[in-house]
Amino acid sequence: xxxxxxxxxxxxxxxxxxxxxxxxxxxxxxxxxxxxxxxxxxxxxxxxxxxxxxxxxxxxxxxxxxxxxxxxxxxxxxxxxxxxxxxxxxxxxxxxxxxxxxxxxxxxxxxxxxxxxxxxxxxxxxxxxxxxxxxxxxxxxxxxxxxxxxxxxxxxxxxxxxxxxxxxxxxxxxxxxxxxxxxxxxxxxxxxxxxxxxxxxxxxxxxxxxxxxxxxxxxxxxxxxxxxxxxxxxxxxxxxxxxxxxxxxxxxxxxxxxxxxxxxxxxxxxxxxxxxxxxxxxxxxxxxxxxxxxxxxxxxxxxxxxxxxxxxxxxxxxxxxxxxxxxxxxxxxxxxxxxxxxxxxxxxxxxxxx
Amino acid sequence: xxxxxxxxxxxxxxxxxxxxxxxxxxxxxxxxxxxxxxxxxxxxxxxxxxxxxxxxxxxxxxxxxxxxxxxxxxxxxxxxxxxxxxxxxxxxxxxxxxxxxxxxxxxxxxxxxxxxxxxxxxxxxxxxxxxxxxxxxxxxxxxxxxxxxxxxxxxxxxxxxxxxxxxxxxxxxxxxxxxxxxxxxxxxxxxxxxxxxxxxxxxxxxxxxxxxxxxxxxxxxxxxxxxxxxxxxxxxxxxxxxxxxxxxxxxxxxxxxxxxxxxxxxxxxxxxxxxxxxxxxxxxxxxxxxxxxxxxxxxxxxxxxxxxxxxxxxxxxxxxxxxxxxxxxxxxxxxxxxxxxxxxxxxxxxxxxxxxxxxxxxxxxxxxxxxxxxxxxxxxxxxxxxxxxxxxxxxxxxxxxxxxxxxxxxxxxxxxxxxxxxxxxxxxxxxxxxxxxxxxxxxxxxxxxxxxxxxxxxxxxxxxxxxxxxxxxxxxxxxxxxxxxxxxxxxxxxxxxxxxxxxx
Numbered sequence: 056x057x058x059x060x061x062x063x064x065x066x067x068x069x070x071x072x073x074x075x076x077x078x079x080x081x082x083x084x085x086x087x088x089x090x091x092x093x094x095x096x097x098x099x100x101x102x103x104x105x106x107x108x109x110x111x112x113x114x115x116x117x118x119x120x121x122x123x124x125x126x127x128x129x130x131x132x133x134x135x136x137x138x139x140x141x142x143x144x145x146x147x148x149x150x151x152x153x154x155x156x157x158x159x160x161x162x163x164x165x166x167x168x169x170x171x172x173x174x175x176x177x178x179x180x181x182x183x184x185x186x187x188x189x190x191x192x193x194x195x196x197x198x199x200x201x202x203x204x205x206x207x208x209x210x211x212x213x214x215x216x217x218x219x220x221x222x223x224x225x226x227x228x229x230x231x232x233x234x235x236x237x238x239x240x241x242x243x244x245x246x247x248x249x250x251x252x253x254x255x256x257x258x259x260x261x262x263x264x265x266x267x268x269x270x271x272x273x274x275x276x277x278x279x280x281x282x283x284x285x286x287x288x289x290x291x292x293x294x295x296x297x298x299x300x301x302x303x304x305x306x307x308x309x310x311x312x313x314x315x316x317x318x319x320x321x322x323x324x325x326x327x328x329x330x331x332x333x334x335x336x337x338x339x340x341x342x343x344x345x346x347x348x349x350x351x352x353x354x355x356x357x358x359x360x361x362x363x364x365x366x367x368x369x370x371x372x373x374x375x376x377x378x379x380x381x382x383x384x385x386x387x388x389x390x391x392x393x394x395x396x397x398x399x400x401x402x403x404x405x406x407x408x409x
Numbered sequence: 410x411x412x413x414x415x416x417x418x419x420x421x422x423x424x425x426x427x428x429x430x431x432x433x434x435x436x437x438x439x440x441x442x443x444x445x446x447x448x449x450x451x452x453x454x455x456x457x458x459x460x461x462x463x464x465x466x467x468x469x470x471x472x473x474x475x476x477x478x479x480x481x482x483x484x485x486x487x488x489x490x491x492x493x494x495x496x497x498x499x500x501x502x503x504x505x506x507x508x509x510x511x512x513x514x515x516x517x518x519x520x521x522x523x524x525x526x527x528x529x530x531x532x533x534x535x536x537x538x539x540x541x542x543x544x545x546x547x548x549x550x551x552x553x554x555x556x557x558x559x560x561x562x563x564x565x566x567x568x569x570x571x572x573x574x575x576x577x578x579x580x581x582x583x584x585x586x587x588x589x590x591x592x593x594x595x596x597x598x599x600x601x602x603x604x605x606x607x608x609x610x611x612x613x614x615x616x617x618x619x620x621x622x623x624x625x626x627x628x629x630x631x632x633x634x635x636x637x638x639x640x641x642x643x644x645x646x647x648x649x650x651x652x653x654x655x656x657x658x659x660x661x662x663x664x665x666x667x668x669x670x671x672x673x674x675x676x677x678x679x680x681x682x683x684x685x686x687x688x689x690x691x692x693x694x695x696x697x698x699x700x701x702x703x704x705x706x707x708x709x710x711x712x713x714x715x716x717x718x719x720x721x722x723x724x725x726x727x728x729x730x731x732x733x734x735x736x737x738x739x740x741x742x743x744x745x746x747x748x749x750x751x752x753x754x755x756x757x758x759x760x761x762x763x764x765x766x767x768x769x770x771x772x773x774x775x776x777x778x779x780x781x782x783x784x785x786x787x788x789x790x791x792x793x794x795x796x797x798x799x800x801x802x803x804x805x806x807x808x809x810x811x812x813x814x815x816x817x818x819x820x821x822x823x824x825x826x827x828x829x830x831x832x833x834x835x836x837x838x839x840x841x842x843x844x845x846x847x848x849x850x851x852x853x854x855x856x857x858x859x860x861x862x863x864x865x866x867x868x869x870x871x872x873x874x875x876x877x878x879x880x881x882x883x884x885x886x887x888x889x890x891x892x893x894x895x896x897x898x899x900x901x902x903x904x905x906x907x908x909x910x911x912x913x
Contacts, residue, residue: 270506
């Protein structure tokens with residue numbers, strides 16, 4: 056079926072909607088904006104305290120961000136599908152403890168990491184199955200699994216505690232080691248981040264996550280397997296959270312039944328500050344990772360400037376509200392711009408007709 | 410295949426004795442239908458006749474309880490929309506189903522994007538193919554533009570491009586013209602005719618009978634889920650078709666009553682909203698029905714929203730019964746006696762999960778209060794009263810409005826606003842997607858209200874409706890009032906000329 060042009064092609068091209076370019080640019084700028092804020096903050100801190108960007112300083116900055124970047128990457132996938140995973144803190148805690156227990160018994164580091172990832176996948180599958188099959192709001196379901204997983208963790212762990220002394224030296228060294236100022240852990244997180252971003256952009260399944268977050272009904276009609284995609288998003292989120300649990304163990308060497316408590320809120324903040332829209336369909340994992348880097352850096356910046364760390368929470372909250380406010384204002388501006396373009400382009404169209 | 414004639418070509422797609430029930434509701438009962446290549450086949454029937462269910466079976470969304478779906482004469486089983494699509498069936502739904510956050514190109518190819526090695530997406534091929542499709546359709550839409558903010562007409566073009574992109578042999582269009590007017594319908598029909606000439610089978614659904622006669626060769630009528638007739642359009646009259654659809658002769662469709670207009674009730678002067686509409690002035694008198702015509706996107710709905718106070722205006726003024734209305738304050742407009750029946754009843758007019766009773770009561774929350782508490786009995790009396798007056802067909806007044814048909818939902822929206830006793834009533838596309846029977850009832854109601862001295866502004870893309878009901882027609886073109894045409898001089902040509910910007 057080849058269709059010859061049924062209506063005459065307009066002689067003059069309608070100014071090929073600059074609106075699109077504008078929208079595009081705004082979203083690229085969104086990530087750029089966080090980067091600029093981050094760099095400005097680092098520059099100011101360095102100016103106030105020249106010790107800040109020492110080799111150790113950079114290393115700490117990256118190490119602190121690593122765990123959050125990993126979990127935020129996973130969370131971004133889930134949020135893009137118009138869902139959320141509140142159980143990541145519990146999952147992180149239980150997988151870190153599982154890896155630690157295994158290593159205490161003298162196991163190999165690689166198996167320990169795999170074990171943590173497997174446990175994370177299990178939690179992700181549970182969440183994904185409940186959300187996709189139960190058709191219950193993810194916020195409620197994962198609030199439930201948050202408590203379930205934390206409860207199981209508490210029963211299992213009890214008052215036990217894993218300390219660095221219980222772990223093989225190689226594992227702990229890996230957690231603090233690195234190439235010059237770049238820790239191994241940060242390299243792992245970066246590799247995972249780049250791989251995830253690549254899959255999101257270049258695999259059909261990745262684009263389908265955006266599609267079903269943007270309009271679930273249209274996604275169903277386009278023949279996208281909604282349940283399988285949502286399950287996948289949660290599973291990957293669980294896997295990355297499990298991996299983050301293992302890295303947490305390597306970095307801090309200290310895990311108990313409270314590990315990861317309340318972490319989910321930090322993760323969701325990072326994702327939203329990073330420009331992943333909470334109602335799904337738009338945003339990127341790079342944005343989420345930048346959001347994570349920005350939020351964790353504040354923890355290092357304040358002490359370096361001699362400000363009490365009691366300010367951290369308030370500032371994080373402020374950033375979150377600011378991010379949402381900026382998004383809203385930008386969205387309104389863009390809508391207005393598109394509207395004006397539409398009017399002027401339709402003027403152009405009628406000009407031809409007349 | 411019992412219905413296939415010996416001489417005719419094999420239908421590309423056919424239904425043979427298909428039935429489908431949802432719980433106790435029998436949506437389809439033994440319906441047969443044959444779609445031939447190179448033919449536009451219309452599907453007619455009132456709301457609730459089973460048209461949507463039939464489409465969803467053809468689209469692979471629902472599976473029939475009994476009967477067969479035949480593809481090229483052989484039984485086919487669709488397990489989902491993807492199966493139907495792979496069989497070359499494209500469905501364009503009434504409300505286009507696009508992904509607002511994704512580009513036009515991604516919208517067209519979602520679920521079956523061109524791939525490179527290793528299953529990676531070929532973004533460049535996708536953009537090139539989209540640009541080629543847009544050129545074939547003769548429209549200038551940027552493939553990289555996000556779908557958010559596209560007009561309904563452009564969204565439909567994207568849907569048609571989607572159908573073209575996988576060489577659809579069967580194109581099913583569910584009320585594609587409901588939100589279009591004039592040149593957009595013409596553009597759509599031109600595309601449909603081209604597809605037909607190239608051998609596609611088209612199933613076309615519309616509530617506008619004249620469109621069925623303009624585009625289709627055969628028409629199948631459904632009533633209450635049952636097949637009534639399949640016959641050539643040639644030699645049929647609109648009355649014949651209506652009789653098949655409703656099973657009886659219909660009262661007059663436009664029961665316009667002659668009313669001598671009273672004093673000015675609504676006065677809009679130099680109203681402007683930057684980038685949306687400019688310098689809009691008009692007056693509406695008591696007992697008068699003023700039609701507001703124009704293409705979709707001309708700013709009609711936007712003017713109504715601004716007058717009512719949902720959107721702010723940047724300049725100008727609005728008086729209702731001599732009282733100045735406040736910019737951006739719907740509660741002031743309501744108190745002054747203005748009511749707005751919005752364009753999209755599901756999203757703007759109703760709380761779908763709430764009962765009929767509560768929906769009607771929503772506008773009277775302040776009046777049915779006793780000692781600071783809701784007076785439930787008064788609320789119920791008021792709702793029942795209006796539901797009866799508007800002849801809302803419902804099982805119980807406590808049922809959710811989502812259980813009603815489109816026409817009855819629209820009556821609930823009307824009831825909700827009429828219960829406020831408005832002096833000025835603005836109705837935006839009051840009969841869009843409503844069956845002919847209910848349409849006549851809505852028109853009768855508007856006529857009676859006008860006779861009672863209510864000033865009515867009727868926004869409509871349905872030209873016969875405008876011409877049949879309005880005392881005066883205001884035509885908007887690109888945000889301005891392009892013409893004011895008295896009833897005696899209002900013809901389709903005059904209105905369309907003004908709406909498309911050709912000097913009248």
